[in-house]
Amino acid sequence: MTATIDPARLQFGLNTFGDVSHDAAGEPVPYPQVIRDVVAEGVLADQVGIDAFAIGEHHRDDYAVSAPDIVLAGIAARTERIRLSSAVTVLSSDDPIRVFQRFATIDAISNGRAEIVVGRGSFTESFPLFGFELSDYQVLFDEKLNLLAEVLKEGPVTWSGSTRAPLTGIEVYPKTASGSIPTWVGVGGSPESVVRTAHYGMPMMLAIIGGDPQRFAPYVDLYHRALDQMGKDRLPVGVHSPGFIADTDEEARELFWPHYQTAFGRIGRERGWGPTTREHYDAEIEHGSLYVGGAETVARKIAATVAGLGIERFDLKYTTGPVPHAANMRAIELYGTQVIPMVRELVAEAVPVG
Numbered sequence: 142m143t144a145t146i147d148p149a150r151l152q153f154g155l156n157t158f159g160d161v162s163h164d165a166a167g168e169p170v171p172y173p174q175v176i177r178d179v180v181a182e183g184v185l186a187d188q189v190g191i192d193a194f195a196i197g198e199h200h201r202d203d204y205a206v207s208a209p210d211i212v213l214a215g216i217a218a219r220t221e222r223i224r225l226s227s228a229v230t231v232l233s234s235d236d237p238i239r240v241f242q243r244f245a246t247i248d249a250i251s252n253g254r255a256e257i258v259v260g261r262g263s264f265t266e267s268f269p270l271f272g273f274e275l276s277d278y279q280v281l282f283d284e285k286l287n288l289l290a291e292v293l294k295e296g297p298v299t300w301s302g303s304t305r306a307p308l309t310g311i312e313v314y315p316k317t318a319s320g321s322i323p324t325w326v327g328v329g330g331s332p333e334s335v336v337r338t339a340h341y342g343m344p345m346m347l348a349i350i351g352g353d354p355q356r357f358a359p360y361v362d363l364y365h366r367a368l369d370q371m372g373k374d375r376l377p378v379g380v381h382s383p384g385f386i387a388d389t390d391e392e393a394r395e396l397f398w399p400h401y402q403t404a405f406g407r408i409g410r411e412r413g414w415g416p417t418t419r420e421h422y423d424a425e426i427e428h429g430s431l432y433v434g435g436a437e438t439v440a441r442k443i444a445a446t447v448a449g450l451g452i453e454r455f456d457l458k459y460t461t462g463p464v465p466h467a468a469n470m471r472a473i474e475l476y477g478t479q480v481i482p483m484v485r486e487l488v489a490e491a492v493p494v495g
Contacts, residue, residue, distance in 0.1 A: 146451060148489040153481045154193030154456035155186050155473060156228040156381055159206030160404065163463040170466070175205035176212060178466040182473055183216035187223040189477025195228035195258060195456060200266045203407065210243040217251035225251055228381065228456070229260035229327040229346075233281040234267040237289035238313055241322070248317045255317075258346050259286065260327030280304065283337075286326070290341050295320055325379065328360070335360050339367035339376075346379040346456070349430045354380065354446045361450050379454030380446060383461050384432025386439050386472040386480060393434050398422055400462030401431075432457060436475050440483035447484065448491055455484075 159179050162170045170178070183194045194216065196209035206212055213225045225247060230240055240257065248255035261282050268275050284302040291298050292313050301307035325346045326338040338345045345364050347357055361378050368376060385401075387393035398419065405417040425431035432439050443455055457476060460469045 146447060146453070146488055148485045150453055151447065151485060151488065152192040152377075152379075152454040153476075153484070154195055154224070154226070154379075154454065155182075155191055155476065156195045156197065156456050156458040157182065157206075157460055157469075158197035158199055158204050158228075158458070159209075159212070160460055160462055160464070161203055161205055162460075162466050162469070164465070169463065172205045178469075179206065179212055180215050180219070182466075182469055183213075183223070183225075184219050185470055185473050186477065187216075187220035189474055191223060191473070191477045191481065193224040193226055193256070193454075193456065195226035197228045198231050198262070198267075199264060200270050201264065203404070210247060213255075214247050214250055217247055217254065220251070220254075222254070224254050224256055224323075226256040226325075227258050228458075229258045229262060231262040231267050232259040232285045232289065233261050233278065234271045234273050235285070237285050237292055240289060241292045241313055242315070244322050245315050245317050248319075248322055249315065253317070253319055256323040256325070258325040258327050259289065260329075260346075260348075263329070263348075277304070286337070286341065289324070290343075293322060293324055327381070330357065330360060332360070332363060335364050336367050339364055339371060339373065342368075342371075342373050342376065344377045344379065346381055346454075347452075349380055349382045351425060351431075352429050354382065354430050355449045358450055361452070377453035378450070379456060380450065380452050381456045381458060382430045382432060382446075383458040384439060385459065385461070385464070386432075386434070386436060386475045387468070388435060388471075388475070390434040390438050393438075394423075394426065396468060397433055397461075397464065400460075400464045402462075404462035436479035437483065439476075440480045440487065443480065444484045444487035444491075447488055 161175055164170055186194045196212055198209050200207050209227050217225055244255045244257050284304045288300050291300050295316050297310040298308050325344045327346045328334045329348050385393055385397040402417050409417055426433045432442050459472050
């Protein structure tokens with residue numbers, strides 16, 4: 142699918158899960174320092190003109206961030222214009238009221254720059270940690286999204302379901318200055334998730350972590366058709382995908398490969414996948430959803446995805462595995478100062494005049 146895109150409306154974000162990095166000696170950096178490094182990365186993203194900075198939630202030893210909203214609050218106090226988001230808030234194992242309260246607080250600290258991306262997440266460690274049953278995976282998300290949608294209206298909340306006590310005319314505080322917090326739903330690629338997102342009138346963030354991104358075009362089309370059929374206004378679609386940027390294509394590929402292999406190798410062993418090979422890595426860079434290279438290479442690949450899917454936002458997960466902090470900082474700098482301006486130019490060139 143090819144869509145006409147207004148380059149001025151395009152938004153570009155960065156995502157991180159707070160992967161535990163390695164120092165110059167190849168040793169894991171302590172969790173407190175990793176968290177401080179994530180704050181520094183968010184501050185730099187603001188300084189180089191990136192539109193959004195989002196942090197994911199995990200509860201395992203290879204990620205330092207289990208409370209992304211707290212880290213976002215720290216970044217909010219040190220930044221001026223960048224939007225601050227989760228990537229994602231694992232709503233199934235959280236309390237929708239507390240989610241709203243925490244992000245309303247970030248919104249206050251940042252003077253209106255908070256947003257939420259909710260999802261079920263691709264990891265399940267939060268379920269036993271917080272006392273939830275995996276057998277309730279679907280009903281937990283469905284009911285909690287329904288409750289969050291009511292709380293986001295910032296009026297009296299009346300709600301009932303099977304996963305918590307009912308609410309009758311309850312006000313939730315603090316209220317935001319604007320009366321709303323932009324809230325996206327992260328979608329992995331099921332038609333049911335796409336239609337549910339349209340039902341709630343929330344923007345859709347597609348998590349595309351492998352394969353040709355153009356295979357998600359039917360989901361974008363389904364989302365817009367569902368909005369039309371429900372009588373709702375057009376809403377933005379975004380894409381979240383992994384990658385890494387360095388000064389040259391070769392440097393990016395060689396620096397990122399061992400860290401990518403570490404991260405995906407572990408996940409693969411846990412999930413029963415095959416080994417993570419260099420052949421697969423190179424194929425994902427050339428033909429899949431891995432945005433690795435120098436600034437021009439990454440910009441051209443992002444522009445092709447933006448144009449091909451007709452999306453309004455692209456979020457790059459700029460680090461995977463134990464990539465050193467200094468390399469992440471350089472990737473952020475290149476993304477803001479070179480990649481984003483180049484993508485805007487490429488998309489503008491492709492837009493028909495008149």
